[in-house]
Every structure is written in C-alpha cells, then in structure tokens.
Amino acid sequence: xxxxxxxxxxxxxxxxxxxxxxxxxxxxxxxxxxxxxxxxxxxxxxxxxxxxxxxxxxxxxxxxxxxxxxxxxxxxxxxxxxxxxxxxxxxxxxxxxxxxxxxxxxx
Amino acid sequence: xxxxxxxxxxxxxxxxxxxxxxxxxxxxxxxxxxxxxxxxxxxxxxxxxxxxxxxxxxxxxxxxxxxxxxxxxxxxxxxxxxxxxxxxxxxxxxxxxxxxxxxxxxxxxxxxxxxxxxxxxxxxxxxxxxxxxxxxxxxxx
Numbered sequence: 001x002x003x004x005x006x007x008x009x010x011x012x013x014x015x016x017x018x019x020x021x022x023x024x025x026x027x028x029x030x031x032x033x034x035x036x037x038x039x040x041x042x043x044x045x046x047x048x049x050x051x052x053x054x055x056x057x058x059x060x061x062x063x064x065x066x067x068x069x070x071x072x073x074x075x076x077x078x079x080x081x082x083x084x085x086x087x088x089x090x091x092x093x094x095x096x097x098x099x100x101x102x103x104x105x106x107x
Numbered sequence: 108x109x110x111x112x113x114x115x116x117x118x119x120x121x122x123x124x125x126x127x128x129x130x131x132x133x134x135x136x137x138x139x140x141x142x143x144x145x146x147x148x149x150x151x152x153x154x155x156x157x158x159x160x161x162x163x164x165x166x167x168x169x170x171x172x173x174x175x176x177x178x179x180x181x182x183x184x185x186x187x188x189x190x191x192x193x194x195x196x197x198x199x200x201x202x203x204x205x206x207x208x209x210x211x212x213x214x215x216x217x218x219x220x221x222x223x224x225x226x227x228x229x230x231x232x233x234x235x236x237x238x239x240x241x242x243x244x245x246x247x248x
Contacts, residue, residue, distance in 0.1 A: 098144035
C-alpha cells in the first residue's frame with residue numbers, strides 16, 4: 001500500500017466521531033444509518049457524511065435494502081495500520097533495491 | 108517493533124553490497140545520487156545541515172546529525188502532519204561495515220516522539236486497545 005493510502009487511513013480514523021462509528025460497527029456488526037444516528041449524538045446527515053468518508057477509505061461497506069442503508073466494517077482495511085513497521089521496512093527494501101541498481105550503474 | 112507504551116518503533120533493513128564502502132558512501136551522500144534511489148533532496152554532508160526529502164506524497168524535514176565518512180551517516184526524518192498527533196519524528200542511521208566481498212549496509216529508523224507513540228500505540232485515545240482488539244479481529248477474519 002502506498003504512503004498516501006496509509007495516510008488516508010490515519011486521517012480517516014483521526015476523527016473521534018468517525019472512529020466511534022467505526023468501532024461500533026466492529027463491535028456490533030452491521031447497522032443501519034438510523035440505528036447509528038440514534039446513538040451517535042449528531043444528525044443523520046452528519047453520520048452519513050462520516051460514513052461516506054469511512055467508505056472512501058475502504059473501512060466500511062454499504063448495502064441498500066429498501067429505504068435503509070446498512071453499513072458494516074471492513075477490518076481488512078486496517079492491516080496496514082497494525083503493521084506499520086512492516087510497511088516502513090517494505091519502503092526501505094524497495095529503496096535499497098534502487099540503491100543497488102544505482103551502484104551497478106556508478107563508476 | 109511496536110510493543111508497550113514506553114518503547115519507540117524501530118525499523119531495521121540490512122543489505123550486503125558487492126561494492127566498497129566509499130562507493131556506497133557516495134550514493135548515500137551526493138544529492139544527485141540520493142535522488143536516484145531515495146528522493147529529491149538538497150542534502151549536504153555537513154552536521155547540522157537542514158534539508159528536505161521530497162516525493163509526490165509530501166516532504167520530509169531532515170537535519171544531518173552525524174557523519175563518519177564511509178562508515179556512518181545519520182539524519183532526522185520528520186514528517187509534519189496537519190494533525191499534531193500524526194507528526195512523525197524519527198532518526199535514520201546508516202551504518203557501513205567493510206566485508207570481504209564489499210559492504211554491509213544497515214539502516215535503522217527509530218525514535219518516535221510521544222505524540223507519535225500515542226498515534227501508533229494508543230495511549231491518548233485508547234488506540235492501543237483499539238488496535239489490539241482489531242488485530243485480534245483481523246487475525247480471526
């Protein structure tokens with residue numbers, strides 16, 4: 001995953017309201033926007049907006065059923081955050097590959 | 108690696124290179140060569156020199172901390188983020204050791220400041236528990 005995508009995950013989860021919504025979906029499974037709004041303490045449009053940001057980051061998926069939209073957490077999207085050091089090590093391995101290529105070309 | 112609250116995160120990458128240390132050293136310290144394997148930069152091999160490493164996703168603020176020609180190079184590797192909790196403050200150390208076949212190159216990146224540790228390990232917002240729980244969930248799913 002690129003640094004930009006990694007940054008996107010961090011930015012998305014940096015907001016406490018979004019994080020709370022996401023944690024709830026992790027704990028309680030799939031929820032409708034209405035159910036999430038009832039406990040979020042903010043308006044439904046605000047909840048929907050936060051869910052849109054989470055969806056953009058790949059952290060939730062939505063499913064339409066009649067008039068209701070159901071959301072659920074996509075835990076796999078978090079793997080890069082959990083394994084940050086592996087990410088960074090991967091970055092350096094790639095850089096060192098390029099360094100070796102450069103050394104080959106140098107006098 | 109990431110463990111409890113007081114630790115820093117460290118990343119180590121090592122490589123055996125079939126070239127003498129002075130050649131590897133040039134690749135690590137000459138701006139036009141650094142650009143070819145790492146990032147665009149205005150590096151100078153002077154302790155205290157401030158420079159930036161830049162890429163399409165942003166800039167790193169750096170300062171040269173230590174120079175031992177052909178043996179050791181160290182600089183800060185800091186990334187400013189709009190949210191201070193996500194500022195990255197780290198130090199990169201390259202160590203070159205001559206071997207019978209060339210050079211053993213080792214890179215250690217370590218030392219995140221407290222805010223960063225909170226971001227990663229979660230003291231401030233309960234991220235430690237949050238990520239710990241999620242790690243278990245991810246492992247199961």
